[in-house]
Amino acid sequence: MKPLLPAVDAAGLLREAGFALLLRDRRPVELADLAEAAGLDVQAATSAVASLAQAGWLDLDESGRVAGAAGLSLATGPHGLTLGDEAFRTWCAYDSLGIAAALGADALIETACGQCGTPIDLALRGGMPERNGPERLWLADGGADLRGSFCTPTVLLCGEEHGIAWAEGQDGRGRLLDLVEGARQGAADWAACADALRRLS
Template sequence: MTDPMAVGGPRRIRDLVYETFVAEGRAPSIGELSRRAGVPREAVAEDLARLADAHALVLSEDGDRIRMAHPFTAAPMAFVVTPQNGLDDRRWWGGCAWDSFGISAAMGLDVRIDTACPHCGAAISTLAGPQQPPSSGLAVRFPRPAAEWWDDVVGTCTMIRMFCSRDHVEAWTARHSPGAGYVADAGDVWRLAVPWYGHRVDPGFTPHTREHNQQLLEGVGLTGSFWQLP
């Protein structure tokens, strides 16, 4: 089977999906993709299924619409990403803390990220950009090891939340999921998101190899069995 990310076929559909997320903060429907690509709906559905198999995007449970195209998500997931330039009226749902930094990185855009601490409920609002790290002191919890992320990628992203502090991650974890997960500084997650997602919407984007991604994790100190990609 040919590579679904090679130029033509599924790649064209994938690029249209990302174009729509970038411009409008939403996922296109299958009918819309069919019209814009000039191919039948059935062919679009087949292309989407192949892209989902390649983890190039994520479909809904019923397979009839786009759920996520990392770092974008088609439905609210606890993070709102707003351009810092007040004249830009676009908004995006961030799939998780990492993806929220990824949206900024992918578009080369300074943003404000709004969320709430899962432990205390306090509103968290931080600026971030390709050259601008988030506020210091914020922490991000990863719920499960890298090898298990794609077993339920929507569930994984849903649980990669930002907390006001490491103390609040630890208190939350002790109550809800003792002994599980990994706590990272938000600044390290931001440093990871920039190269991980930085080229995602470029016309010439090619998916990273597993080895490349492993090096990116190591580059920000995320090492050991928890961080071993499958």
């Protein structure tokens, strides 16, 4: 996902409530439960959910329940994120890092270098990466299309050299961060989602 300010709009409330319920219950979220958690009426929530899903801001399963929100997915996504002993997928590498950081979680990120495909396993303790490198995070600038322009190019790179190569391949449209910088920024960007989880737990 692309970071946003704390929600004051329906889209943000649904995104944060969806994230919190996915984490709390670890199963797809019925729209009625989502609407209630977001403090919206079901009709308003249903139409907002449809447009959010179309724009890639929520994932729906075949029954129309929410299965992914704010970068966190029960089943879909190229990056693995294990929180405690529960396995999730995420839409981009920044999601994995930011979500674990905001939750202050012990976590394992399983992904691969965007440039060469070398597997990368990164453990976090209390939300902070256990090592600060050699991997780098590429944080794309993003654009109109959330998944295509932000999530797809936002990856970890196995080291500085492939970080630079990736940045060149992206025409410099983004920033290379070290893992601790990525976790710190992610903790801020997912703070509202983590608050929603505390509120709803």
